[in-house]
Amino acid sequence: MKPPARKPPAPPARKPPVSATAKATAAPSKKFQVETWDTEKEGQRIILYADSGMGKTTACALLPNPKFADFKGGSDKILHPVTGERLQYIPDVETFDDVRAVCHQPDLFKPGDSFVLDTGTDFEDRGLEWMLANVLAGDKGKTYTATGVENYGWGKGYR
Numbered sequence: 001m002k003p004p005a006r007k008p009p010a011p012p013a014r015k016p017p018v019s020a021t022a023k024a025t026a027a028p029s030k031k032f033q034v035e036t037w038d039t040e041k042e043g044q045r046i047i048l049y050a051d052s053g054m055g056k057t058t059a060c061a062l063l064p065n066p067k068f069a070d071f072k073g074g075s076d077k078i079l080h081p082v083t084g085e086r087l088q089y090i091p092d093v094e095t096f097d098d099v100r101a102v103c104h105q106p107d108l109f110k111p112g113d114s115f116v117l118d119t120g121t122d123f124e125d126r127g128l129e130w131m132l133a134n135v136l137a138g139d140k141g142k143t144y145t146a147t148g149v150e151n152y153g154w155g156k157g158y159r
Contacts, residue, residue, distance in 0.1 A: 041111075047120060056118075061087055063114035069093035069102060071122035096130035099123065 048056040057078050060066055068075045068089040078087055090102055099117065102108060109115065117123045128149065137146035150156055 043115075049120075057116075060114070060116045060118070063116065064112050065110070066114040066116050067108065068116045068118055069099065070118045071126070072119055075116075075118045094126075096123075096126040099126070 048059060050056055057068075057075050058081050060068075061078060061080050062082070066087065068087055070076065070089060071094070075087060075089060079085065080087060090108065093099060093102055102115070131152075132146050132148070135146070135152075136143040137151035138144070144151075146152060
């Protein structure tokens with residue numbers, strides 16, 4: 001026995017075409033232009049991720065004139081892999097605000113210098129401490145001091 005024949009589905013409803021005159025009279029919300037990239041005054045952001053002892057700090061020592069901010073200690077034991085010289089560092093960088101201050105102190109760097117945060121995990125921890133102390137959380141129009149990233153809407157177990 002054959003199954004009953006089905007009707008093909010109806011085609012989707014189509015919007016009426018927009019006339020050429022309607023397209024031409026629509027005012028653009030932005031004015032665009034073509035430019036050439038100028039990144040001479042912008043730095044590159046590089047993240048190296050690997051287990052401890054894999055050579056991240058040594059690789060960063062090869063960057064142009066690197067200045068280190070070392071949260072954990074360890075960079076002080078690394079010598080430049082080519083010259084054998086001790087690395088340059090910025091002492092007493094301990095908090096997220098310290099890192100921000102370093103980035104806004106132009107006399108620390110010359111054009112082309114590199115700033116290395118060692119390690120990113122420790123910098124993330126400082127950033128979280130800063131965020132919890134300075135950024136209020138909110139729910140249904142009420143604000144309060146957050147106690148963890150979950151208060152900002154991140155899923156439980158994120159940290």
